[in-house]
Amino acid sequence: MEDAPGTPFEDEIVIRRIRFSSEDTGFAVIDADRGGDELVLVGPLAHLEEREHVRISGVWHEDRRYGPQVKVSMAESVPPSGDEALLAYLKRVRHVGGVRAARLLERYGERVLEIVDEDPGLAFRRAGLSHARSKEAAKSWQALRSTRALHLLLAPHGLAWLVPRIAAEYGERAHDTVRKRPYELTNVFGVGFQIADTIARAAGVPRDSPGRRRAAVVHVLIEAERDGSTCLPVPELTAKAGTLLNGPPPDAQLLHDMVEHEDLVLEADPPARTPAPAPDSPALWAYRPVTARLEAELAALVNGLANAQPTLEPAVVATDDLVPAPEQAGAVTAAFTSRLSIVTGGPGTGKTATIRLICAAAKAQKASIALVAPTGRAARRMAESTDMEASTIHSALGWIPGQGPTRDEIEADLLVVDETSMANLELLVTLLRAVGDQMHVVLVGDADQLAPVGAGKPFAELVATKAVPVAELTHIFRQAAGSMIVRGAHAVRQGQPPDFTPHEGLQRDLFLIERSDPAAALDEIESLVSARLPKHYGVDPLTDVQVFAPVYRGALGIEAINQRLRQALNAGGRPVMGGRLRIGDKLMLSGRNLHELGLMNGTILRLLDHQDEKLVVSADGVVVELPDEEAPRLQLAYACSIHKGQGIELPVAIVVAHPAAGPYFLRREMLYTAMTRARKATLVVGTRAVVTRAAATPDTSRRYSRLAVRLAED
Helix, strand or coil: CCCCCCCEEEEEEEEEEEEEEECCCEEECCCCCEEEEEEEEEECCCCCCCCCCEEEEEEEEEEEEEEEEEEEEEEEECCCHHHHHHHHHHHHCCCCCCHHHHHHHHHHHHHHHHHHCCHHHHHHHHHCCCCHHHHHHHHHHHHHHHHHHHHHHHHHHHHHHHHHHHHHHHHHHHHHHHHCCCHHHHHCCCHHHHHHHHHHHHHCCCCCCCHHHHHHHHHHHHHHHCCCCCCEEHHHHHHHHHHHCCCCCCCCCHHHHHHHCCCCEEEEEEEECCCCCCCCCCCCCEHHHHHHHHHHHHHHHHHHHHCCCCCCCCCCCCCCCCCCCHHHHCCCHHHHHCEEEEECCCCCCCCHHHHHHHHHHHHHCCCEEEECCCCCHHHHHHHCCCCCCCHHHHHHCCCCCCCCCCCCCCCCCCCECHHHHHHHHHHHEEEEEEEECCCCCEEEECCCCCCCCCCCCHHHHHHHCCCEEEEECCCCCCCCCCHHHHHHHHHCCCCCCCCCCCCCCCCEEEEECCCCHHHHHHHHHHHHHHHHHHHHHHHCCCCCCCEEECCCCCCCCCHHHHHHHHHHHCCCCCCHHHHHHEEEEEEEEEECCCHHCEEECCCCCEEEECCCCCCEEEEEEEEEEEEHHHHHEECCCCCECCCCCCCCEEEEEEECCCCCCCCCCCCHHHHHHHHHCCCEEEEEEEHHHHHHHHHCCCCCCCCCHHHHHHHHHH
């Protein structure tokens, strides 16, 4: 049946079975029928349903593992025809079951859809529905009709996979929104400016449309937030928007119009602040309104706590088993003499011991304590080290997906937040909103670690501004000082390469394995993970060893390492979800928090089984079930990016630092963070030159923020 690879394919088919479907990307793998012949379709097909008739265009493709497939570029639903297809379509309408669908078909025949379109309410009343139910059926019909119209608009551009997402966002207005205001689609997750622009251009929207230029401005700000900024200087914003538009940059009038319509916030730094600052002022900053409000709220919350009177008694600093260093004593004192204080320091400087001292001092005066952290793994470490209960921030707030926090206030006299450097602007604001009138708050973290995912780097900024008392722990304690990992990490903090040479009296837990050839380096990683490290340290290669790499593509990228390690560690795993996953795979939840299951973005999982449309996974020994629709958010995690793994702590870490693995992407903060993920040993595979360059190169990508300015103003 199939033709040679590259041969065009165009025909009408019937969807038989959906093997795999991703709502986020629109990609799907589908079994289809063409005149009795079976074929496999791959491409932007997530919008299709089983038994649906579809006209597709694409080319034949030979997959090395799965054989002949049709790589689809366009898939357009064919209006239902024939009794079976029409009945199936009519039964999708609310309150119209099989009996009423048959009654409609018998009455109107092949013109049934056209007749119902003319007056849905009347048609459904004639089919036997009550007046109230016919109104609900008519509304359901309008939504289906809008979906049909959306398919006609989007399918020619290969964008029909967006139909469910757009329909969910706009309901029965979806078709009109796409046709009349296509740039509003940038509000829908997954619809960027380029996609909206493609739709708009096809709909005849002129290149110089104000709506097009406004959408470009908003898109640039959204991208800046994804890169960690909360705002952009206006000249940089307009220049990037002009590049996106492939034309003149947005002018001052457009920006002011956006301000008037509350689509943009413009603010000037003092002393240049004026009632109406000039848009071309170099000190003028642009925000999305929601982000400007969050940044202003964080400044107000921080200053409010800084200026509030303490409610706890001065602390007794020492305990029976812990005698604090001067910096630690200062941290404990600050925790009880200020409503908000900060503890920061690198590995081995006693952050965990300081938390225990603070908790002991609180218990001494019978103060209640709440311990929280951004991730489940960090919360468990906190609980183990303090012998007290700890939870994720989201759990403490009673977070419900789709609703947000359900608790207005965390009930405790003292709140201690660990790994606060992982909290972005939105998360920290959400947490501080729940601080009660009498509560003391201590934020603990390492300001030199990688910045959090999302807008803002609030912990590092609060450390830098010292708007509240900051205890900077710098003394490396004797036990930690014997670790080559700790010494190497502190060298990297100072811009120096770590010392890999073993010295007498030092614990040899940091290694450099130099392999200049990429293939040899990949062989070394496979050997280390699959055999040598498990044998030497008595660890599990899946749960106790993690490979970190700075890039996804290339001979030593995350994807190549994942494929090699999967073959070494799970070659016999049963394929599921169209073969993308295998039973036994090491996976990571990506781009989503499942608070109700205790699973956060970046959680490492093990796939145990797949049954009854559920993926059975384990996370740190806890077994949970995930519906099949979560499968697209599960990525192989034998290797992962340093950003995704910054919340991980485990016995052994392997860090890729090689010319074939994006050496210019590996920077000081990334190397420092990756090195400090391990408790027993860190092994760097690559070349000394890449390590030296990374240690000497700080992250120069600018994260714009005006939190410091706001803190000074309030």
